[in-house]
Amino acid sequence: MEGLGCRLRSPSTFHTLVIRQQRHPERTPASRAPHAPRHPRGAAGMTVTSTLTRPHLDLSLYLVTISLDERDDDRIVATCQAAVEGGATLIQLRDKHATTEQRSALARRIIDAIGRAVPVLVNDDINAAIAADAEGAHIGQDDLPPTVARQRLGPDRLLGLSVHNDAELDYALAQPAGTLDYIGLGAVYPTQTKEVKVLGIDGLRHLAARAHAHGLPCVAIGGIGGERLSDIATTEADGIAVVSAICAQPDPAAAAKALLTRWKQAH
Numbered sequence: 001m002e003g004l005g006c007r008l009r010s011p012s013t014f015h016t017l018v019i020r021q022q023r024h025p026e027r028t029p030a031s032r033a034p035h036a037p038r039h040p041r042g043a044a045g046m047t048v049t050s051t052l053t054r055p056h057l058d059l060s061l062y063l064v065t066i067s068l069d070e071r072d073d074d075r076i077v078a079t080c081q082a083a084v085e086g087g088a089t090l091i092q093l094r095d096k097h098a099t100t101e102q103r104s105a106l107a108r109r110i111i112d113a114i115g116r117a118v119p120v121l122v123n124d125d126i127n128a129a130i131a132a133d134a135e136g137a138h139i140g141q142d143d144l145p146p147t148v149a150r151q152r153l154g155p156d157r158l159l160g161l162s163v164h165n166d167a168e169l170d171y172a173l174a175q176p177a178g179t180l181d182y183i184g185l186g187a188v189y190p191t192q193t194k195e196v197k198v199l200g201i202d203g204l205r206h207l208a209a210r211a212h213a214h215g216l217p218c219v220a221i222g223g224i225g226g227e228r229l230s231d232i233a234t235t236e237a238d239g240i241a242v243v244s245a246i247c248a249q250p251d252p253a254a255a256a257k258a259l260l261t262r263w264k265q266a267h
């Protein structure tokens with residue numbers, strides 16, 4: 001059976017797919033998600049047999065969940081649901097105190113609650129991401145090497161890496177093609193969520209420009225709220241990642257909606 005190569009454009013990444021004539025339309029596997037078909041359907045009568053079926057990545061409004069000292073999984077699930085209603089394009093479950101079992105159970109609850117409307121990534125924990133059948137993982141510089149994470153995640157999941165400076169960006173750029181889908185750049189501004197060095201808007205501008213010059217998508221994180229979006233939009237960041245600006249708000253859906261609207265208007 002002959003394959004027809006095509007390239008799909010996600011915000012900054014190309015994925016190569018192979019489309020094959022479908023012999024048995026009735027056997028077409030069901031799409032597993034609106035955004036992330038592991039066995040996606042092509043045009044009528046065609047099945048897309050993918051050499052790389054990674055979920056579509058939209059970094060515009062990336063919700064990173066709050067890591068609570070006292071577990072409150074119901075609150076995290078409700079916040080994710082509300083954020084997606086408000087327009088969040090990507091979710092990261094960030095729970096610094098959980099076990100792998102707790103993380104995978106919570107990731108599973110989030111995935112079920114949002115019906116795979118947007119990809120869910122698990123912070124720091126590849127095993128939890130795989131156990132939950134999440135769409136991917138986000139790792140830091142002190143976690144396992146990106147190539148090892150990619151090997152464990154397989155080709156069909158998303159992988160992000162934190163970058164705080166030029167040396168870490170050099171490391172990200174030195175990874176083999178297809179290893180990383182994006183990098184998180186921060187902290188851009190001071191934040192109470194995590195102790196981390198502040199880059200400032202010019203640091204973000206510099207790193208985002210370098211990442212983009214190499215075709216690597218990036219998201220800005222750290223101390224980001226609505227009033228800062230117009231500044232961030234002057235850089236080459238593909239989106240914003242926020243914890244408090246959604247999780248600490250009385251109405252997370254409205255907060256997400258306002259952030260996304262402002263982000264789009266700033267461009």
Ligand SMILES: Cc1ncc(COP(=O)(O)OP(=O)(O)O)c(N)n1
Nearest residue numbers: 123138139140141162184185221241
């Ligand atoms: C999108 C995004 N960017 C950066 C981070 C920070 O990751 P890391 O430096 O590994 O710190 P922890 O989040 O694990 O405390 C992130 N989580 N997400």
Ligand SMILES: Cc1ncsc1CCOP(=O)(O)O
Nearest residue numbers: 187191193222223242243244
């Ligand atoms: C996880 C992380 N990494 C760099 S800053 C940060 C926390 C961002 O939280 P907030 O959006 O509340 O400032």
Ligand SMILES: [Mg+2]
Nearest residue numbers: 123124139140
């Ligand atoms: Mg980490």
